Amino acid sequence: MLRIGQVQHGGAWNPRPSALRRLGWELGRRTSIEPAPDVVPVRLADPGLHRTPMLYLTGTGSLPPFGEAERSALRRFLQYGGFMLVDAADGSDGSGFDASVRAELARVLPASPLAAIPRDHVLYKTFYLLDRQGGRVLVKPWLEGQVLDGRLAVIYSQNDLGGAWARSELGDWEYPCTPGGEAQRETAVRVGVNVAMYALCTDYKDDAVHLPFIMRRRS
Amino acid sequence: MDGDFNAWRLTALTPLPPWALALLAAASLGAVALAWRGLRAEQRRGRRAALLALRAGAALLALFLLAEPAVELLRTARVRNRFAVLVDGSRSMNYPLEPGGPSRARAAAEFLADHRSELSRLTDRVDLEVYAFGGDVAAVSPEQAARGVPATAGKTDVLGALEAVNAGAGGAAAASGRKLAGALVVSDGADNGALQEGVAGPSAARLRALGFPVNAVALGRDAPRDLAIERVAVDDFAFVRNTVKVDATLRVRGFSDQTVQVVLRREGSVVAQASVQLERGRDRYAVPLAFAPDETGTFVFTVSTPVLPGEAVAENNSRSFVLRVIRDRVRVLMVAGRPSWDVRFLRGLLKQDPNVDLVSFFILRTNTDTPGSQDELSLIPFPVAEIFGEQLHTFDAVLFVNFAYGPYRGLEIDRFLPNIRDYVRSGGALAMIGGEQSFGDGGYGDTPLAEVLPVEPLDGTPEAEGEARVHLTPEGRRHPVTALAAGEGQSEAAWAALPPVTAVNLTRALPPGRGAAVLLEAPSVQVQGRPAPLVAVREVGQGRTLAVATDASWRWGFVAAESGEGNRAYLRFWNAALRWLVKDPALAPLQVEPDAPAVEPGAPVGVTVTSRNPDFGPAAGRKLSAALVSEDGRQVAQGVAVAGADGTARIELVPPGPGAYKIVSRAEGAPDAATAAVAVRGAGPEDADAAPRPALLQAVAETTGGGFSTLPDGSLPRLALNDPEVVEIGRRREVPIWDRWWTLAGLAAVLAAEWVLRRRWGYW
Numbered sequence: 006m007l008r009i010g011q012v013q014h015g016g017a018w019n020p021r022p023s024a025l026r027r028l029g030w031e032l033g034r035r036t037s038i039e040p041a042p043d044v045v046p047v048r049l050a051d052p053g054l055h056r057t058p059m060l061y062l063t064g065t066g067s068l069p070p071f072g073e074a075e076r077s078a079l080r081r082f083l084q085y086g087g088f089m090l091v092d093a094a095d096g097s098d099g100s101g102f103d104a105s106v107r108a109e110l111a112r113v114l115p116a117s118p119l120a121a122i123p124r125d126h127v128l129y130k131t132f133y134l135l136d137r138q139g140g141r142v143l144v145k146p147w148l149e150g151q152v153l154d155g156r157l158a159v160i161y162s163q164n165d166l167g168g169a170w171a172r173s174e175l176g177d178w179e180y181p182c183t184p185g186g187e188a189q190r191e192t193a194v195r196v197g198v199n200v201a202m203y204a205l206c207t208d209y210k211d212d213a214v215h216l217p218f219i220m221r222r223r224s
Numbered sequence: 225m226d227g228d229f230n231a232w233r234l235t236a237l238t239p240l241p242p243w244a245l246a247l248l249a250a251a252s253l254g255a256v257a258l259a260w261r262g263l264r265a266e267q268r269r270g271r272r273a274a275l276l277a278l279r280a281g282a283a284l285l286a287l288f289l290l291a292e293p294a295v296e297l298l299r300t301a302r303v304r305n306r307f308a309v310l311v312d313g314s315r316s317m318n319y320p321l322e323p324g325g326p327s328r329a330r331a332a333a334e335f336l337a338d339h340r341s342e343l344s345r346l347t348d349r350v351d352l353e354v355y356a357f358g359g360d361v362a363a364v365s366p367e368q369a370a371r372g373v374p375a376t377a378g379k380t381d382v383l384g385a386l387e388a389v390n391a392g393a394g395g396a397a398a399a400s401g402r403k404l405a406g407a408l409v410v411s412d413g414a415d416n417g418a419l420q421e422g423v424a425g426p427s428a429a430r431l432r433a434l435g436f437p438v439n440a441v442a443l444g445r446d447a448p449r450d451l452a453i454e455r456v457a458v459d460d461f462a463f464v465r466n467t468v469k470v471d472a473t474l475r476v477r478g479f480s481d482q483t484v485q486v487v488l489r490r491e492g493s494v495v496a497q498a499s500v501q502l503e504r505g506r507d508r509y510a511v512p513l514a515f516a517p518d519e520t521g522t523f524v525f526t527v528s529t530p531v532l533p534g535e536a537v538a539e540n541n542s543r544s545f546v547l548r549v550i551r552d553r554v555r556v557l558m559v560a561g562r563p564s565w566d567v568r569f570l571r572g573l574l575k576q577d578p579n580v581d582l583v584s585f586f587i588l589r590t591n592t593d594t595p596g597s598q599d600e601l602s603l604i605p606f607p608v609a610e611i612f613g614e615q616l617h618t619f620d621a622v623l624f625v626n627f628a629y630g631p632y633r634g635l636e637i638d639r640f641l642p643n644i645r646d647y648v649r650s651g652g653a654l655a656m657i658g659g660e661q662s663f664g665d666g667g668y669g670d671t672p673l674a675e676v677l678p679v680e681p682l683d684g685t686p687e688a689e690g691e692a693r694v695h696l697t698p699e700g701r702r703h704p705v706t707a708l709a710a711g712e713g714q715s716e717a718a719w720a721a722l723p724p725v726t727a728v729n730l731t732r733a734l735p736p737g738r739g740a741a742v743l744l745e746a747p748s749v750q751v752q753g754r755p756a757p758l759v760a761v762r763e764v765g766q767g768r769t770l771a772v773a774t775d776a777s778w779r780w781g782f783v784a785a786e787s788g789e790g791n792r793a794y795l796r797f798w799n800a801a802l803r804w805l806v807k808d809p810a811l812a813p814l815q816v817e818p819d820a821p822a823v824e825p826g827a828p829v830g831v832t833v834t835s836r837n838p839d840f841g842p843a844a845g846r847k848l849s850a851a852l853v854s855e856d857g858r859q860v861a862q863g864v865a866v867a868g869a870d871g872t873a874r875i876e877l878v879p880p881g882p883g884a885y886k887i888v889s890r891a892e893g894a895p896d897a898a899t900a901a902v903a904v905r906g907a908g909p910e911d912a913d914a915a916p917r918p919a920l921l922q923a924v925a926e927t928t929g930g931g932f933s934t935l936p937d938g939s940l941p942r943l944a945l946n947d948p949e950v951v952e953i954g955r956r957r958e959v960p961i962w963d964r965w966w967t968l969a970g971l972a973a974v975l976a977a978e979w980v981l982r983r984r985w986g987y988w
Contacts, residue, residue, distance in 0.1 A: 006564070035595035037562040037587050039660075055786035058565050058778075085785040086569060130602040132588060132595070198595075205563035206586055207572065210602055214583065 007032065007201060008041035010057030012089075013048050015069035016102075020094040023179065024167030025061060028197045031170075035198060036132060038205065049075035049082075059088050059204045063167055065095040068105040076113050083114065083151075083158040088204040091161040094168060096142040103163055110151060110159060117151040119161060127211045128157065131202035132195075139192030140164025141180045148196075156207050160200055169193035229297040229957065237292040237960060248290055252283035262987065271985055278978040285971040289962055297957040302948040305405035306351045308389045309343065309369065310382075311336065312411035312443070313356040315910040317375035319412070319536055321444050321936060328443040328916070331935055332410045333372030335441060339940045340370055343408075350405050350945065357385035359417070378824060378910050381417025382409060382924065383427060386434055406930065406945040408439045413917035416909040423923040437930035437944035444916030445934060448536035449478030452912060453486075453527050453543040454508070463552035464520050470496070470513040472527045472543075477915065479532060480504040488513045489526045491884055491901075492855035500529075517549040524884030524901040536914045539825075544884045544903030546821035554806050557611060557619040558584040561627040561661040569778040570625065570657070573798055580802070583619070585611070591633055606632070612640035616647050620806045626659025626775050628666035638671065645672040649765030653805035658729040659775035660687055665729060678740040678762030679731035679771045682751070691724040692746040694758055700743030702840040704811045705761060705770070705804045708793050719744070722793055723783040725776035728756050739763045746774075761804065768805050813840065814898040816850060816889035822903040825911075828876045829861075829902050835871050835891040842871030847892040850875045852885040852902075860885070867891075879904045 009025055012018065029040030045057050049071065060082070071079070083089065091110070097103040110119060122128055128148070129135040138146050144163040151159040169190045171179040182189040238245065259279040266272040317329040325331070336343075343366070346352055354369045355361045358377020390404050418427050431438070455473040462468040470488055480502050488496040496513040513527070528542035535541070556574060560567040563586055574582045588603055589595055616622070622644065629637040648654050656662060656677060668674055669683035696719050701712040708718035728749045734740040744759035751757075760771045781794025804811050819830040831850050835843035844867055852861040860880050865873035879885060879902075887900040918934045925932035931941030 035589070035593055037590050037593065039562060039564075052786070055783045056779075058568075058782055081785070085791060086572065086782055132602060134600055134602050202563060202588070205565065205568045206588075207568065208575075209571070209584060209586055212584065214585075214604070 006039045006041050007059065007205065008043070008045055008057050010045045010047035010054070010060045012060055012062040013046045014062070014064065014071070016067060017065045017094075018063070019046075020063065020065045021165075021167035021171040021179075023172055023174075024063075024170040027170045027172045028194070028201070031194050032198060032201055036202070038201060049078045054078055054082055055085070055087065058086065059090070059201075061090050061092065062106070063092040063094045064102045064106070066101050068102055068109060070105075071109055071112075076109075079113050083153060087158070089159050090166075090200055090204075091159060092166045093144075093161075093163045094165050096140075096144050096163065096165050096168075098144050098163060106161070110161070114151050114153065114158070117153055117158070119149045119151055119159075121147045122150045122157065122160070126157075127208045128160070128199055128203050130210050131199045131206060133199055135192070135195060135199060137192055138162075138164055139169060139182070139185075139189050139194070139196050140166050141168030141182055141193070143184065143189065157203065160203075162196070164193070166193050166197060170197060228955075229299050231298040231300045233296050233298065235294050235296045235958060237294045237958065237962075238290060240290065245287075245291065249287060252287055255283055256280050271981075275978060275981060275985075275987075278974055278981070282971060282974045282978065285967070285974060289967060289971065292960065292962045294958045294960040294962070297959065299955065303402060304349075304351060305403050305946065305948055306353055307346050307405055307943075307945060308386075308407040309336070309352065309354045309366075310357050310361070310385055310389065310407060310409045310411070311354065311364070311369050311373050312358070312380060312409075313362075313373045313375055314358040314377040314380040314414070315375055316380065316412055316414040316914065317443070319444075319448060319914045322446060323448065325936070327375070328412045329372055329375040331443050332441075333370060335410065335443075335935060335940075336366070337370035340366060342940055346943070346945075349948065351402070353389070355385070355389055357381075357388075359384070361385045361388045379417060380411070380415050380910065381419075382411060382413070382415050382921075383418040383430055386438060387430070390434055390436075403946075403949070404434075404436045405948065406437045406439060406943060408441065408943060409921060409924070410441045410443065411921060412443045413440075413919075413921040414910070414913065414915065415917065415920060416912075419920060419924070422920060423927055428927055431924060431927045434928060436928070436946050438924050438928040439930035439941055439943050440921035440925045440932050441938065441941065442916065442918035442921040442932070442934040445918055447477045447915030449532075449534050450536045450540070450914050451476055451479060451484065451529055451532055452537070452540035453529060454540075454912065456527050456543050456545055458525075458545060458547060461548040461550055462517055464517055464549050466552055467514050467516050468547070470515075470525070470527065472511040472513060474500055474509040474511050474529060475913070476502055476507055476509065478534075480506075484529050484532070486511045486513070486527060486529050488515065489528070489855075489884075490517075490523050491525075491886065495525070517547075520549050520551055521899065522546060522548045522901045524886070524903045526884050526903070537911055539882065540912045540914075542882075544822065544882075544905065546901050546903055551620065551806075553579055553581040554620045554802065555581045555618060556583070556621045556623060556802070557616075558582060558623045558625060559611075559627045560584065560586045560625040561659065561666075562587055564626060564659065564775060565782075566657065566659065566775040566778045567625045569781055569794070570623075570798065573795060574802075577799075583611075587627070587632070590631065606635060608635045608637055608640065612637065612643060616640075616643060617652070619652070621653040621655065621802065622647070623655045623657065624662065625657045626661050628661035629671070630667055631661075642672045645676050648676045648767035648769060651766040653768050653770075653807075655770040655772065655801070655805060657772045657775065657777070658687065658727070660727075662775070663687075663729040663731055663771075663773060676762070676764045676767070676769050677771055678734065678760035678769050679742070679757050679773065680734060682730045682732060685730045687727045687729045688749045688756070689727045691726055692728050692748045692756075693724045694719055694722065694744050695747050695755065697742050697745055699741040700759070702837075703741065703743050703761065704840060705801045706743045706759060706797070707800065708796055718793055721789070723779045725758070725774040725779060727774055727776055728758060729773040731757050731760075731771065731773050733757050733760065734762070768807065770801055770805055772801075812896070812898060813837070813843075814889060814891050814894060814896060816887055816898040816900045818887060818900055818902045821901075822905055823879075824905055825882055827904075828878050829885070829887070829904070830874065830876050831887055831889070831900070831902075833865070833867070833873050833875060833889045833891075833898070835867050835873075835894070842869065843867050843891060844869045844871055846871075848873045848875070848889065850877060850887055850889040852877050852879055853888055854880075855884055859888075 025044045149161045150157040168180045263272045321331040356373040359379035454475040457471040495515040526544040531538040663681040669681040700706040740762035742757040742760045745755035747755040749756040781791035813836040815834040833848045861877040863875035889898045933941040
């Protein structure tokens with residue numbers, strides 16, 4: 006069962022409360038992943054962090070710096086196989102959440118700097134064959150990641166994926182997606198599916214048995 | 225000179241210490257220097273010379289008196305040193321001196337008999353000692369040497385023998401302080417000890433360090449006609465179904481212009497061969513042989529060439545070696561019913577293991593999922609017929625991770641379940657790992673797989689959710705799959721410290737006698753009044769199965785790592801489980817291992833047999849046997865022993881002769897035998913090469929300053945010996961030569977003459 010832990014930090018840590026629930030619903034509808042019905046708020050320095058091997062870190066505005074205990078716990082979590090999706094809900098670039106989370110991620114994994122994930126990375130074919138980005142906004146046409154032992158331990162989106170996923174209790178999308186509209190929202194959902202698939206299957210789709218099929222569909 | 229003394233030397237009797245004498249000598253020089261300085265203005269050279277001579281004479285006489293010189297009369301003697309004759313007693317001395325001639329050993333005996341009187345004359349100067357040598361040295365009488373020493377030693381070590389005799393081994397008299405003045409080595413020079421590679425570098429230094437001349441008489445010039453497999457170069461182990469290269473070296477003497485076959489056999493069956501065209505003037509041929517072993521195990525291989533008419537040695541025409549054939553990589557098929565943390569961490573572990581070739585299939589969507597157009601997905605069809613049909617036998621182990629066979633329309637996986645059952649029974653391995661689609665939840669209780677699983681799935685019973693701690697059963701405390709630490713107590717403590725699992729598939733333990741054992745259970749989850757099995761194993765037919773009735777084993781790694789314990793327990797459990805599933809030989813309950821992969825001719829084969837009970841405790845007191853089985857399948861030697869407290873026993877087996885043998889070991893009451901292999905060499909180092917090496921002995925003689933000759937035709941060389949050492953013995957007497965009246969008178973006269981002349985010539 007995929008239960009995602011959402012990181013509680015000192016800033017606005019849950020700006021899209023319905024986003025993960027909606028992503029879980031989409032995962033259950035589209036894939037064989039069994040999503041947990043709830044999201045678990047977790048504090049990095051509290052015991053029990055490792056019970057949810059996938060974390061979601063989001064926010065708007067500056068992210069207050071982590072304490073050393075939080076950084077150490079997150080570092081250990083990632084080094085032993087944990088995975089974290091970071092999502093800039095404010096669509097910031099060079100300021101706000103973006104600037105502060107970049108600084109924090111650099112302190113957590115100083116030897117693994119954030120870098121753009123290349124277009125041929127397995128992340129873009131773990132379930133859907135993706136060649137574009139989605140989100141509430143399109144600040145960057147790529148995702149970034151931090152690599153540990155050959156796998157992506159952290160994936161960072163500046164496009165507010167959660168904003169595209171969020172849906173009200175009445176079934177209305179909470180935020181419009183610009184500039185691409187509903188197609189951009191669908192891509193955001195697919196990115197979310199692929200990220201969840203990557204968290205659970207890592208590079209499974211790089212196995213040789215898949216290559217002929219994928220090449221045929223991409224040609 | 226007094227008749228009691230035969231030597232003398234000058235000495236000083238003065239009680240003054242050396243430094244005082246040195247000061248006085250300096251003062252005397254100062255007095256002469258002062259005189260010379262005062263005479264610089266003297267124009268007449270005769271006066272100047274006379275006064276300086278008188279001053280120097282006075283100084284010398286004064287020093288003479290102060291030193292109190294004396295003649296020391298001594299009684300000395302010349303030490304009677306030793307001379308060693310070393311006669312080669314190795315097996316190569318049985319070969320003929322020349323074609324059709326007597327043996328080298330016979331020739332050596334005749335040579336010593338012919339020259340006995342010349343050697344006896346050495347006793348005027350030295351004590352004569354005679355030794356037989358091979359790998360060791362032993363004193364023999366001159367008469368025995370003249371009759372011939374037995375050529376039985378399995379080694380020739382000329383330098384080692386010389387050093388041993390010099391040090392006093394073999395009854396030598398070095399303990400009395402007498403040194404060797406020289407040695408005479410009578411040998412064919414076929415050294416396979418320190419001088420095997422010739423006289424160079426360290427061996428030359430060791431020869432020079434002996435400190436005495438080594439004379440040598442070489443027996444034989446020409447090598448006899450012979451074919452030999454001189455060397456076989458091959459790795460200690462090879463991978464099954466991969467090409468193994470064996471590089472044999474064929475040494476040929478006296479044969480040419482014909483073709484010989486070099487054949488490589490595995491326990492009697494030819495696996496490779498090559499033809500070698502023998503050319504005139506060429507004595508060594510590199511013969512590459514290649515083959516691909518088709519099964520794992522330890523086997524004896526033999527490289528051989530036929531024995532041609534007129535060959536001196538037949539035993540060196542073959543050479544055996546032991547090769548361990550191992551699987552190259554463990555080929556594992558992993559089928560997961562859906563992505564989960566359990567399969568994610570297990571796949572990561574297997575992917576990182578360089579010894580595992582992992583083929584994995586995840587069911588990423590079900591029939592009810594609606595992801596969109598197929599062309600936008602990376603999904604591939606599940607090749608059921610291929611992996612569960614034609615390719616199944618290529619896998620060493622199959623892992624079902626939360627995988628149900630039923631829900632997939634059109635795939636008809638149930639058609640292949642009998643095939644998977646038969647695969648297990650015929651030697652395959654199957655692990656079923658839990659989850660809500662596994663065991664009873666997957667409906668396996670009424671399928672052919674239930675016939676081979678180590679637990680009975682309870683169909684229709686959903687998994688028990690909630691945290692459950694695990695507990696080792698008595699079988700689990702000793703089984704290698706659940707051994708997290710050395711020792712039962714530590715292993716139990718390690719399991720108790722692990723995080724609880726969060727779900728348990730409900731199964732029932734199989735009744736006794738079905739070859740199954742529950743190793744780990746969840747006491748808080750009860751199935752019909754007993755703790756639910758969590759990890760169970762079973763040996764069924766020729767295969768093995770494993771059940772892990774939870775999809776939360778990942779918590780033993782990732783969740784445990786949060787507490788600082790790391791994920792070692794998780795890695796160890798799954799590595800051991802996989803090794804056990806694929807029958808890693810190191811985990812078999814009965815093991816047999818020879819002391820060495822090859823033994824010399826005539827030596828016994830020592831084997832150690834280790835036996836464990838089905839619960840993997842030491843099988844103390846169990847009757848164990850080991851037998852040698854020849855290449856034609858006959859049992860040629862057998863031994864029996866009782867295992868000690870640690871479950872091991874040592875057995876010695878006497879092979880009937882050279883060859884390749886399978887070692888088959890059995891434990892009383894155990895169905896499976898353990899096997900190993902051993903080669904009994906046909907030719908030891910003495911028999912491998914029949915060629916004499918006169919050049920080696922000549923080099924030894926030249927390095928040490930000794931004489932050299934070669935038989936036949938040669939004679940006793942000029943024997944070089946060190947001069948005897950002179951030592952003082954008995955009393956000594958000192959006769960002073962300074963306390964004579966003329967000594968003092970001479971000093972007074974010189975001083976008076978200088979005084980008178982100085983007065984007359986106006987210096988005072």
